[in-house]
């Protein structure tokens with residue numbers, strides 16, 4: 085069936101049986117490709133029927149459909165012009181794993197970070213009304229994303245302004261891990277209604293067969309049902325704040341879905357359709373392990389086993405070290421914003437459940453909650469991915485740093501993360517944290533240094549950022565491990581020809597470059613910066629005064645990064661005759677692709693940097 089369907093127009097011509105067949109074909113296709121490329125599997129398998137129903141009822145040439153987070157938009161992409169391109173999803177220069185307006189008119193709004201869809205939908209709906217247009221605006225949001233403050237702010241606004249928006253709540257009872265929020269407790273009361281609705285449906289069928297009094301009985305029962313509904317659902321929260329609540333409905337029944345969508349389309353008021361789906365639907369291994377298959381690398385379809393064994397990564401090292409530290413120090417607590425596994429906190433959660441807090445997709449709350457804990461004598465560690473720290477910026481400034489509270493903010497997935505692309509690259513944190521007073525920023529060169537920095541952060545007793553990348557350490561093994569001292573960098577190699585300043589996982593690259601240079605009799609000072617803030621001005625200036633040629637390497641945007649800090653230092657001290665070249669990322673949103681490919685593309689790779697140094701020294705005639 086998938087071979088025959090190339091667009092929503094083709095889909096609209098199918099009967100229900102054919103659509104069900106198409107759903108199966110799409111599932112197989114997604115499973116096949118994601119098992120090879122990696123990507124978000126379980127959420128996409130869960131929305132196949134929902135997407136088919138949406139695309140059957142609405143016309144995305146005029147209606148607007150916004151996918152929250154957007155990790156579940158694969159079926160939509162397949163139906164809207166990217167069926168063949170799907171084979172290369174998430175690869176460099178190919179289609180992205182999230183909605184992209186540049187890929188298709190039917191991707192009407194870019195997403196990637198959670199809980200934005202309802203606000204964007206309301207904006208589009210208000211613009212439609214102000215411009216006198218007529219079309220539907222639909223936001224599809226998961227029960228996990230509904231725990232994010234933004235989504236609740238938008239629902240609040242839509243309800244009181246009576247804006248005509250359709251919100252589809254895709255409730256699979258899962259965020260990445262199990263959804264254990266208060267919102268979930270509330271939704272479980274609504275879910276309980278399902279059994280009641282179902283049994284009523286069958287009763288209706290039977291009663292309608294009875295001549296004359298049958299239809300009368302159906303009407304009577306419907307009225308009673310309304311009364312019972314108010315009784316068994318203690319507070320119809322959505323209705324109370326201004327939404328028409330429809331559901332709950334089986335999210336794998338295309339016919340029922342289409343019927344309810346047609347109904348919603350006609351209503352001129354805020355509508356919330358509560359759709360129940362199964363994460364991983366149709367692939368048993370993912371149904372049983374939806375968290376493992378939320379986002380996955382390539383895997384074997386038969387067994388579900390990853391094709392590449394998972395090597396130790398920074399998040400794991402962080403999590404294990406925190407467990408050890410918490411054993412001795414009872415004041416240590418850990419907070420996650422719905423990323424328990426991703427940030428390496430599963431072990432901590434198991435061992436110290438009373439000191440572990442999963443706040444939901446609520447980065448802002450996570451930080452101010454940590455500030456409260458710190459103010460009252462606890463030592464909070466808060467690992468959040470770099471790109472999601474963007475959400476909590478005001479809280480870091482206003483609640484933590486202004487009050488000098490000792491919150492240890494661990495910036496996971498910093499630098500280039502790869503296939504998730506521009507919404508997830510962690511390239512801004514150094515720049516936006518740099519300008520915050522009272523904040524120390526440490527960046528470890530390897531696992532061992534991460535552990536030392538975690539110990540050191542507690543001793544500092546002030547707001548601290550520790551920043552580390554996605555994945556494991558480099559294959560370069562450092563021989564030198566000096567003690568961490570406040571504001572002190574670490575000299576790893578000595579030379580007089582060039583100063584190489586590097587940060588975090590770029591330090592191993594700097595060491596490899598210095599080895600290559602050594603083969604050409606070029607000797608480099610290699611400095612592991614360690615403290616991005618406050619910078620070790622003394623050591624850096626001493627080296628620059630010697631070599632007058634500085635290279636900085638960072639896995640972040642160049643604006644406001646390490647290179648900028650060093651240039652500011654050189655200008656401030658009015659040091660003359662210095663050549664400085666910074667390697668990092670330019671003023672763009674870095675697209676998706678493998679880390680190595682992107683490094684090459686932006687010339688932040690070993691070869692480009694080595695060539696630059698050699699050529700520059702040739703120009704200066706120091707090296708022939």
Ligand SMILES: Cc1ncc(C[n+]2csc(CCOP(=O)(O)OP(=O)(O)O)c2C)c(N)n1
Pocket residue numbers: 127130153155156196197198225226227228229230254256258259260363378421422423445447472475
């Ligand atoms: C601001 C932000 N924090 C964290 C994430 C990571 N994240 C991606 S999907 C997801 C869970 C979403 O759950 P839900 O909305 O229920 O969708 P499902 O995958 O269950 O369909 C999380 C926490 C994110 N994308 N954005």
